[in-house]
Each structure stands twice: as C-alpha cells, then as structure tokens.
Amino acid sequence: MPPVPRTLALVAPVAGFLLGVLDFVWIKWVPYPFAELGNSTATWAVAAFTLGWWIRTGALRAAVAATVLLVVAVPSYYLAAALLQGDDLAVIVAPTSLLWMASGVLAGVVFGVAGVWSRMSGWQCVVAVALPVAVFVEEALRFAGRTRTGYPGAWWNVAIDLGLAALLLELVGRTLRVRLLAAAVALPLAVVGTFTFTAVGG
DSSP states (O other), X not given: OOOOHHHHHHHHHXXXXXXXXXXXXXXXXXXXXXXXXXXXXXXXXXXXXXXXHHHOSOHHHHHHHHHHHHHHHHHHHHXXXXXXXXXXXXXXXXXXXXXXXXXXXXXXXXXXXXXXXTTSOTHHHHHHHHHHHHHHHHHHHHHHHHGXXXXXXXXXXXXXXXXXXHHHHHHHOOSXXXXXXXXXXXXXXXXXXXXXXXXXTO
C-alpha cells in the first residue's frame, strides 16, 4: 500500500537528514575500502531510488520526495561535519554545496521515478532496474581508471561496486528476463556516465 501524503511529507526530509548525517559518519569512522561508499554518488542515487520504490505509485510524488531527500541530505552532511569535525558552517551555503543540491534535484527526479517504474512492466521496468545498477558499474569503471595513477587499493572498490551492482540486479529485477535486459542496458549507461564524469572533472 502506498504511503499517505502526510507520512511521505515526514519521511522524505527526515530520511534526507539521516542520509547526510550518517554519510558523514560513515566516511569518518568506517575503515577503507568501505569508507568510499560514503563518498559515492551511487549510494545517494540508490537512496533516491529506494524511496521511489517504497512510494510504489505516482511518478510525480516519487520525484518530489526523492528530490527533497537528496537536497536535504547536502546541508545535513555539512552540518554533521561542523558538529563532529569542527568544519565551518558557512560551507552549507558555499557554491559547491549549492551545486550538489542542484544535482540532487536532477538525481532525485531520475532515480525517484525509476523506483516507481521498477514495479511496473515492459521497457519502463527494464530501464528502472538498469539505472541503479549502472551508477555502481560507472563508479567501478572510474575506480578501475584510477589504478593507472597509483590510487591505493582501487581494485577493492571496483570489486565492492560491481558486487553491489550485481546485488541490486538480483533484488530489483523480478525475473531473469528483466535482469538480463537491465544488465544489457546498464553497461552502455555506465560507459556514458564515466565519460560524462571525466569530461566535467569528476
């Protein structure tokens, strides 16, 4: 049963606050290589996808809720950094923070809707399942590229990201056919994402 609007209006910002705080805590105290999951754009994208999946129906509702989730997570991350590490609170409204919030709007729409679509059938389901898989494969490709520059332990991150991609494919793809098609769609999406990140200096 889809959540009622009142529940959703509470869950989205609270989940966003927790995502930002726990993400900082994860980065600060979880040992490498798992700490890199805190620096992962894929982790935040999958959080938006999961919220959309929980909402079940209503692409617009999912897009708005997932956007709120990601936008709130950004200042809460920097707030946690200020409280737990003594960082300057001014960074919350710094250009970099605002850019991340703007990116959260785009990612929230795309992955929030994908979460709803993953419960549907046909091409929408295939694309929806492919998207969260693709972001982890894309991240694995970037870590693989870093091995050429001597990035320590990058292959561990490649293995973790590919493992999570496979796990998502298994959990979200409801049939073998959907999983196979989603995997075929995810690979080119991941390659495009890798070139995009490289082009913008990511």
